[in-house]
Amino acid sequence: MIEIKNLYKSFEGQTVLKDISFRFQQGITNLIIGRSGSGKTVLVKSILGLLEIDEGEIWYDEKNFVKISQKERKALRREIGMVFQGGALFDSLSVEANVGFPLEMFTNLTAREKEKRIDFCLDHVNIEKTAYKLFPSEISGGMKKRVAIARAIALNPKYLFCDEPNSGLDPETATIIDRLIQDLTKEFQMTTIINTHDMNSVLEIGESVMFISKGEVWWEGTNKEILKTNNEKLNDFIFANKIYDQMRKDL
Amino acid sequence: MNLFFHIGRYFLLLKRVFGRPEKSRIYLKQLFKEVDNLGVNSVWIVVIISIFIGGIMTIQFAYSMSNPIYPKTLVGLGTRDTLILEFSSTMLALIMAGKIGSNITSEIGTMRVTEQIDSLEIMGINSAGFLILPKIVAVVFIFPFLFIISVFFGLIGGLVTGPVVGVISVTDYLKGIQFLFYPYYVTFSIIKSLFFGFIVASIPAYFGYHVQGGALEVGKASTNAVVNTNIFILLFDLILTRLLLT
Ligand SMILES: Nc1ncnc2c1ncn2[C@@H]1O[C@H](COP(=O)(O)OP(=O)(O)O)[C@@H](O)[C@H]1O
Numbered sequence: 456m457i458e459i460k461n462l463y464k465s466f467e468g469q470t471v472l473k474d475i476s477f478r479f480q481q482g483i484t485n486l487i488i489g490r491s492g493s494g495k496t497v498l499v500k501s502i503l504g505l506l507e508i509d510e511g512e513i514w515y516d517e518k519n520f521v522k523i524s525q526k527e528r529k530a531l532r533r534e535i536g537m538v539f540q541g542g543a544l545f546d547s548l549s550v551e552a553n554v555g556f557p558l559e560m561f562t563n564l565t566a567r568e569k570e571k572r573i574d575f576c577l578d579h580v581n582i583e584k585t586a587y588k589l590f591p592s593e594i595s596g597g598m599k600k601r602v603a604i605a606r607a608i609a610l611n612p613k614y615l616f617c618d619e620p621n622s623g624l625d626p627e628t629a630t631i632i633d634r635l636i637q638d639l640t641k642e643f644q645m646t647t648i649i650n651t652h653d654m655n656s657v658l659e660i661g662e663s664v665m666f667i668s669k670g671e672v673w674w675e676g677t678n679k680e681i682l683k684t685n686n687e688k689l690n691d692f693i694f695a696n697k698i699y700d701q702m703r704k705d706l
Numbered sequence: 707m708n709l710f711f712h713i714g715r716y717f718l719l720l721k722r723v724f725g726r727p728e729k730s731r732i733y734l735k736q737l738f739k740e741v742d743n744l745g746v747n748s749v750w751i752v753v754i755i756s757i758f759i760g761g762i763m764t765i766q767f768a769y770s771m772s773n774p775i776y777p778k779t780l781v782g783l784g785t786r787d788t789l790i791l792e793f794s795s796t797m798l799a800l801i802m803a804g805k806i807g808s809n810i811t812s813e814i815g816t817m818r819v820t821e822q823i824d825s826l827e828i829m830g831i832n833s834a835g836f837l838i839l840p841k842i843v844a845v846v847f848i849f850p851f852l853f854i855i856s857v858f859f860g861l862i863g864g865l866v867t868g869p870v871v872g873v874i875s876v877t878d879y880l881k882g883i884q885f886l887f888y889p890y891y892v893t894f895s896i897i898k899s900l901f902f903g904f905i906v907a908s909i910p911a912y913f914g915y916h917v918q919g920g921a922l923e924v925g926k927a928s929t930n931a932v933v934n935t936n937i938f939i940l941l942f943d944l945i946l947t948r949l950l951l952t
């Protein structure tokens with residue numbers, strides 16, 4: 456569980472996040488949705504401590520991230536996996552070495568144990584052995600995302616963050632990635648936070664949804680409730696795509 | 707104002723660069739990779755440039771000292787001292803700023819804009835130390851060797867070109883390059899090259915680490931890095947020459 460309370464963040468006087476409070480639950484996919492530029496990435500980076508917040512509290516279960524020491528933060532980071540928008544795989548390392556990197560850095564596993572763990576993670580995201588030696592520049596966008604997910608779960612994290620995990624992917628691959636993240640979340644009982652502006656994802660895996668606009672929370676609920684809402688701002692966002700308007704009428 | 711901001715941020719970055727490494731073994735592995743990537747791959751260009759410059763300098767010294775009142779040994783001496791004091795240390799550093807420096811900025815800058823640096827930070831790794839320290843150590847380590855290689859091949863360049871063009875005999879040249887030799891000049895230049903190595907690695911690393919934007923900004927940062935590195939090389943050349951050679 457991750458809980459944020461009254462979080463504020465601004466850049467040089469320009470407020471980007473305003474009084475955000477939310478509880479992200481364990482074992483389900485928590486979505487942060489909103490238009491481009493609404494502050495999703497800033498919110499996630501603030502929760503992760505990549506950006507210093509102005510005010511507020513961030514709780515990782517019983518640990519208050521804002522208050523704990525630098526050393527404790529580092530320790531906590533070992534329990535966090537992150538999938539970046541573009542994958543952010545290390546260009547100079549092969550697929551296998553990318554997944555092995557956190558193991559190399561933070562564990563004392565033997566070569567064999569490492570190999571087993573890499574196999575386990577890559578197998579979970581359906582990457583075949585033939586791709587192990589390839590470099591990030593040699594694989595497709597969908598594969599990059601899958602390898603990035605494998606790397607993110609390498610250390611068996613309690614918390615998983617995904618920034619627009621299916622941006623730049625075709626709809627079919629995007630759905631596969633969404634489901635994959637959801638399955639992993641259930642299997643490993645992680646607290647998963649996903650940033651997205653993709654309505655398909657919202658309907659597919661939006662077990663808990665938080666809608667932000669201009670840095671403020673405007674609505675929260677589930678994908679079951681989202682099509683029935685009267686929230687005007689949210690409707691503007693959802694029904695920008697006519698298909699969903701039709702779906703609403705059909706309901 | 708702007709300059710002070712950058713200098714301040716540069717030293718803050720350096721402080722993080724020299725922070726405690728997470729796992730020394732991996733840093734060491736990185737170091738060997740960088741020595742190979744930044745150093746060994748630069749040897750050829752150093753050899754080629756030095757041979758040409760050595761040859762050209764010999765011809766020019768020979769022409770400007772063609773008056774018989776000058777002893778012939780001055781040609782070799784001039785070539786040698788110019789190589790040691792200025793070309794193989796300072797000029798070579800300027801050239802390496804273009805090669806090694808832009809390489810460092812674009813590599814680190816690309817890692818910044820594709821969020822690979824954030825990725826390291828999330829894992830709890832000191833990204834500045836992990837990415838930059840091995841580069842600085844590698845470049846500082848290889849620069850004296852590049853200096854020695856450059857002097858050696860510069861002298862060879864003169865030895866081959868002078869007699870072939872017919873401006874000086876082999877014996878006069880060889881006598882010249884041994885004439886009035888001060889070993890301190892070499893010490894002085896090796897000290898300079900250590901400073902230049904640090905500048906050539908750390909300034910471009912700073913520019914790369916703080917890139918914001920995309921591929922275009924990485925390109926701009928590379929150019930900026932090379933220009934600034936060159937300015938600081940010359941500035942330190944002036945300072946060190948004044949301090950150590952009076
Ligand atoms: N480092 C930064 N400095 C200044 N402004 C920023 C910075 N990062 C993001 N912003 C601003 O914050 C707002 C939200 O951005 P972001 O969180 O990236 O949006 P998105 O919802 O598309 O992920 C934007 O207006 C952006 O310009």
Ligand SMILES: [Mg+2]
Pocket residue numbers: 495496618619
């Ligand atoms: Mg974003």
